[in-house]
Amino acid sequence: MKKELIKYFKSLGIEVYTNTKARGHQGFYVKNRIDISKNTKEERVMPTLLHEFAHFIHDKLEKNMVKTGGSLEVLFDTKNVLQIENELMLVTNFVDENSLFQKLTLHKKQVKEKIKKLETVIKSDYPNFMRSKKFRDFDKYIRKSKAKHLLKYDRVKFISRGLFNLKRQIEILSLDNLERDFPDMQPAFCAYIRLKSQQRKQARNSRRLNYYKKYYSKPTELFARLVEGLYLDCEHTKTLAPLACERFFELLEQGYYFELKEVFQSILFIGNVLVVS
16 A cells, blocks of 8 residues: 555655655655655554645645645635644644653653752752842852853863963863862752753753644644544544544545545545545
């Protein structure tokens, strides 16, 4: 079925490559070209081909979809898309467990707990400490210390030339060795530097979460994962998204999705008989 699908794609003028890096993804679509990563597992090749072909179809419906992410109003030819959007998010969660953000959510929780513990250490010596306000006692101490660089980086390397440039002197400072490298630094200050590090991790994690939430909620991605879901488990996908599937198959039969009808009915053998009545 994979060879037949690729052959059909090529007959439409689509270049298909199955031995690339696909820009770091399992698959990638751009300008009538579909790349499938050579590292994609065999059982994921067909769903990925269909996912990228869905982008090809969407590109024919909405020429600026690559930049805008498209719109469900165009994809489903209706203005009532709120329920469809909610259903498609459920399908996305079924098709791609990464869309649940379990690792990032767990990491967010762990970082939050570490920040609370470090804050407790600081407040044992400075009960009035607040993260939202300047830590003046720390600021006085750190001003003349090399440890100030660890407020921005977890690890810092200092390279200096010896006398007459005969030998380089290398000094490495890290959060792990704070107490050893700065024996005069009180525990509250060590905790504050480590708290700053956790806050950087927290910010990075939030940026990643926001990026992926925006990515997975793009109409073009929701549509592509609907196509994936119908291939992987049509009945379960219809259960998750009854309204979206009903409208999808209605438009499919009308030829609204161009060559996707041929793919579903002639190659995948998914047709009108599966429409929810």
